[in-house]
Amino acid sequence: xxxxxxxxxxxxxxxxxxxxxxxxxxxxxxxxxxxxxxxxxxxxxxxxxxxxxxxxxxxxxxxxxxxxxxxxxxxxxxxxxxxxxxxxxxxxxxxxxxxxxxxxxxxxxxxxxxxxxxxxxxxxxxxxxxxxxxxxxxxxxxxxxxxxxxxxxxxxxxxxxxxxxxxxxxxxxxxxxxxxxxxxxxxxxxxxxxxxxxxxxxxxxxxxxxxxxxxxxxxxxxxxxxxxxxxxxxxxxxxxxxxxxxxxxxxxxxxxxxxxxxxxxxxxxxxxxxxxxxxxxxxxxxxxxxxxxxxxxxxxxxxxxxxxxxxxxxxxxxxxxxxxxxxxxxxxxxxxxx
Amino acid sequence: xxxxxxxxxxxxxxxxxxxxxxxxxxxxxxxxxxxxxxxxxxxxxxxxxxxxxxxxxxxxxxxxxxxxxxxxxxxxxxxxxxxxxxxxxxxxxxxxxxxxxxxxxxxxxxxxxxxxxxxxxxxxxxxxxxxxxxxxxxxxxxxxxxxxxxxxxxxxxxxxxxxxxxxxxxxxxxxxxxxxxxxxxxxxxxxxxxxxxxxxxxxxxxxxxxxxxxxxxxxxxxxxxxxxxxxxxxxxxxxxxxxxxxxxxxxxxxxxxxxxxxxxxxxxxxxxxxxxxxxxxxxxxxxxxxxxxxxxxxxxxxxxxxxxxxxxxxxxxxxxxxxxxxxxxxxxxxxxxx
Numbered sequence: 001x002x003x004x005x006x007x008x009x010x011x012x013x014x015x016x017x018x019x020x021x022x023x024x025x026x027x028x029x030x031x032x033x034x035x036x037x038x039x040x041x042x043x044x045x046x047x048x049x050x051x052x053x054x055x056x057x058x059x060x061x062x063x064x065x066x067x068x069x070x071x072x073x074x075x076x077x078x079x080x081x082x083x084x085x086x087x088x089x090x091x092x093x094x095x096x097x098x099x100x101x102x103x104x105x106x107x108x109x110x111x112x113x114x115x116x117x118x119x120x121x122x123x124x125x126x127x128x129x130x131x132x133x134x135x136x137x138x139x140x141x142x143x144x145x146x147x148x149x150x151x152x153x154x155x156x157x158x159x160x161x162x163x164x165x166x167x168x169x170x171x172x173x174x175x176x177x178x179x180x181x182x183x184x185x186x187x188x189x190x191x192x193x194x195x196x197x198x199x200x201x202x203x204x205x206x207x208x209x210x211x212x213x214x215x216x217x218x219x220x221x222x223x224x225x226x227x228x229x230x231x232x233x234x235x236x237x238x239x240x241x242x243x244x245x246x247x248x249x250x251x252x253x254x255x256x257x258x259x260x261x262x263x264x265x266x267x268x269x270x271x272x273x274x275x276x277x278x279x280x281x282x283x284x285x286x287x288x289x290x291x292x293x294x295x296x297x298x299x300x301x302x303x304x305x306x307x308x309x310x311x312x313x314x315x316x317x318x319x320x321x322x323x324x325x326x327x328x329x330x331x332x333x334x335x336x337x338x
Numbered sequence: 339x340x341x342x343x344x345x346x347x348x349x350x351x352x353x354x355x356x357x358x359x360x361x362x363x364x365x366x367x368x369x370x371x372x373x374x375x376x377x378x379x380x381x382x383x384x385x386x387x388x389x390x391x392x393x394x395x396x397x398x399x400x401x402x403x404x405x406x407x408x409x410x411x412x413x414x415x416x417x418x419x420x421x422x423x424x425x426x427x428x429x430x431x432x433x434x435x436x437x438x439x440x441x442x443x444x445x446x447x448x449x450x451x452x453x454x455x456x457x458x459x460x461x462x463x464x465x466x467x468x469x470x471x472x473x474x475x476x477x478x479x480x481x482x483x484x485x486x487x488x489x490x491x492x493x494x495x496x497x498x499x500x501x502x503x504x505x506x507x508x509x510x511x512x513x514x515x516x517x518x519x520x521x522x523x524x525x526x527x528x529x530x531x532x533x534x535x536x537x538x539x540x541x542x543x544x545x546x547x548x549x550x551x552x553x554x555x556x557x558x559x560x561x562x563x564x565x566x567x568x569x570x571x572x573x574x575x576x577x578x579x580x581x582x583x584x585x586x587x588x589x590x591x592x593x594x595x596x597x598x599x600x601x602x603x604x605x606x607x608x609x610x611x612x613x614x615x616x617x618x619x620x621x622x623x624x625x626x627x628x629x630x631x632x633x634x635x636x637x638x639x640x641x642x643x644x645x646x647x648x649x650x651x652x653x654x655x656x657x658x659x660x661x662x663x664x665x666x667x668x669x670x671x672x673x674x675x676x
Contacts, residue, residue: 060609061575224604237399238621243608249601258596263587265600266562269616270581271398276614278607 005030007070007100008317014055017251017325022055023071023318031104038087038105040077042097045314045335046124047073047321049222052250061280071099071317074129075337076113076120087112094123099317101337118299125332126299126306129281130158132291133244136284138163138220139170141242141277146171148217151208151234153227154247155193156183158306158332162295163220164193165304172218175211177204177227179327186330191305205230215239224248232265235272243278251325307331343368344652345408345438352393355589355663360393361409361656369442376425377442378415380435383652383673384462385411385659387560390588399618409437409655412467413675414451414458425450432461437655439675456637463670464644465634467619468496471582473629474622476501476558477508479580479615484509486555489546489572491565492585493531494521496644496670500633501558502531503642510556513549515542515565517665524668529643543568553577562586570603573610581616589663645669 004027011024033039054065054072065071075097079087084107087093092113097103113120118127125131144150150167152160155176164174164187175195176187184196195211197204208230215236221228225248235241268274298304309329311320314337324333342365349362371377392403392410403409413435417425422445425431430451435441451458456465463469482488488505490498493514502512502525513533514525522534533549535542546568553574559566563586573579606612636642647667649658652675662671 061611221604224601228604243604246601246604246608249605252601255597255599255601258598259593260596261593261598261600262603263562263584263590263593265603266559266566266581266584266614267587269614270584271616273399273616273618273621274614275616276604276607276612278609278611278613280611283611 003030004028005100005102006314007098008314009068009070009099010055010065012067013057013064014251016253018052018055018318018322020318020322025315030102033081033083033104036084036106038079038084038107038110039081040075040093040095040097040103040105041080042075042077042101042103042314042337043092044076044121044124044310045073045097045099045317045337046075046128047311047317047324047329047333047335048130049245049247049250049324051321052247052325072096073098074124075103076123077103086110092120094128099314101314118296121308121310121332121334122299122306124334125158125308126162126304127292127296130332131162131295132284132288133281134159134162134220135166135291135295136281136287137242137244137279138166138218140284140287141275141279142218142220142240144170144172144218147173149173149175149212149214150218150220151175151177151212151216151231152220153177153199153223154327155187155196156307156330159222159244160220161187161191161306161331162304165191165298166295167218168192168194169298169303173214175208175216177208177223183330186307190307199227205233209234218242221245222247232268235268235274237272239272239274241274241276243276244280247325309333311335313337341368342366343438343440345436346652346655347406347408348393348403350405351395351402352589354591356390356393356656356660358656358660363653368440371419371421371442374422375442375444376417376422376448377419377440378413378431378433378435379418380413380415380439380441380652380675381430382414382459382462383411383435383437383655383675384413384466385649385655385662385667385671385673386468387583387585387588387662389659390585390663410434411436412462413441414461415441424448430458432466437652439652456634459646459648459670459672460637460644462672463496463646464500464637464642465630468670469500469633470622470626470629471619472497472500472558473504473633474619474625475580475582475617476504476556478622478625479613479617480556480558480578482508482510482556485511487511487513487550487552488556488558489513489515489550489554489569490558491515491537491561492665493525493534494645494668497560497582498558499525499529499644499669500642503529503636504633505556506530506532507636507641511552513546513554515546515561521668524645528645537565543571547572556580559583560585570606573606573612575610577610577612579612579614581614582618585663647671649673651675 224246560583562584
């Protein structure tokens with residue numbers, strides 16, 4: 001076991017895009033285990049867009065990371081010391097270990113992982129927080145009906161890819177928006193999306209309209225920005241919009257120039273009787289068993305699939321995270337820590 | 339019976355505020371009754387904000403009134419000729435007779451009114467479309483829980499006044515926004531609202547914040563504009579916003595200047611997990627029996643009340659309607675036609 005704990009702390013709060021200078025790699029002593037606790041060694045660290053919010057001091061649904069503290073993050077960790085009989089040494093758990101080699105826990109929030117059921121990293125993706133975000137938001141708020149059209153952006157990512165696949169399983173038409181021809185091909189050829197639209201292509205509004213000849217009934221909102229603008233005019237009456245992320249705006253330093261389009265948005269809400277509803281996955285924590293049963297079952301049966309983008313080494317997490325916000329990853333972004 | 343049918347037609351489409359010049363009083367022959375039809379004489383005509391939308395060609399949930407055609411509108415009408423056994427001569431009905439003395443109908447959409455149960459004009463207000471708008475939007479989308487705070491604007495009007503009273507009946511705290519001290523006094527002293535805020539007062543955001551010390555859980559949106567702006571920062575996590583009208587913007591000729599605040603609105607939807615949902619009353623037409631039973635019962639028991647603002651004479655409808663859009667009415671605006 002390494003004697004030192006490498007950890008990546010928040011060095012300063014970014015104004016706009018984060019750069020490597022906003023992070024700092026430190027070494028500290030491996031924390032010691034107190035009564036009832038376990039010592040966890042991080043095997044894999046999940047990188048997710050919500051972490052950009054934690055770097056800011058702005059009020060949100062979770063407290064910001066303090067300057068000088070390790071970045072928070074979901075991990076697959078191995079129990080290397082244990083004073084907690086629920087989590088014996090050698091067991092794998094999903095945890096919130098953060099961007100570091102070692103962390104301690106009294107067991108709160110830990111989930112045992114059975115590597116015989118699925119690869120452990122799925123606990124950070126399709127069987128973890130991103131998968132459950134897709135499952136709960138789509139089915140509880142979006143409620144796609146057979147024959148309806150479901151649109152999702154960042155569709156090659158862990159949330160979007162499952163949104164589209166579940167939409168298909170429910171008999172809806174899935175249209176994915178992604179950046180570049182490789183991702184778009186992946187959507188239609190490997191994931192079974194009915195259509196894919198490249199948001200880096202020439203005329204996003206026209207391409208999206210062509211891909212949605214019967215309009216849009218469910219827009220699973222995780223990006224905002226130009227995609228949101230292209231979606232709005234295509235929404236059908238009674239369309240539903242679960243909102244779990246707005247990554248296109250996470251680095252914004254000021255509001256877009258005028259005019260103020262919020263009255264237009266509200267007028268559309270009224271005349272089309274839209275339902276726009278924000279959520280975070282923990283709002284639906286009572287659905288975790290149904291989620292694991294359904295998505296776990298579909299995964300075993302080969303009815304849903306996923307893709308991972310694995311980066312080697314904790315020290316590369318900042319750069320990988322910066323790339324994530326620019327859409328550089330292809331699949332669930334994971335750091336292999338040890 | 340008058341030999342002529344006076345009717346007020348849409349003379350031209352307003353750009354901005356309607357003026358009397360956008361309407362024209364015409365006389366035409368009283369329409370003749372065909373097989374299965376009834377001839378209706380308008381007794382009372384309802385004036386409602388949604389009619390501003392019908393004067394515009396912009397796409398909405400209902401087709402615009404054609405130039406030269408009578409303005410549409412709900413009426414309490416008397417059957418004066420009948421070839422339809424369901425509606426004998428002398429019976430009172432609620433109808434969509436429009437802004438005119440006479441109309442015909444094959445019975446579609448007509449509802450018999452029993453004047454022994456409640457004054458017939460309630461069919462245009464608390465027991466009609468405005469009342470059902472309040473009832474369905476508040477209870478189906480807003481879902482106030484005991485102890486929560488419900489805010490509604492245009493609170494002395496037929497929709498807002500019932501929203502607040504039902505909120506109180508459900509154990510919630512009702513805060514009404516209205517224009518001027520008379521209306522505000524009416525809210526707290528006659529309708530039992532917990533607080534009233536005068537939007538013509540000095541600092542609406544501060545006054546509203548003072549009236550809502552525990553934030554806002556349900557905002558029943560029927561006005562938009564500065565009230566919406568004052569409400570947004572006060573919304574609690576998981577607040578619900580039924581949207582049935584945006585009357586502050588109905589006469590707008592252009593969008594407000596920048597910056598574009600729609601990203602701010604969407605960010606608030608996400609971080610506070612808001613639910614914003616548009617509706618029109620007909621979306622909930624399956625609730626009409628529950629509505630009449632509940633609100634009719636409360637009205638009979640004296641647990642809810644209402645106020646009417648009655649204008650004499652069809653010829654005064656345009657001016658009264660123009661005043662409605664400026665908040666000049668005090669209670670449900672009705673034209674006594676004959």
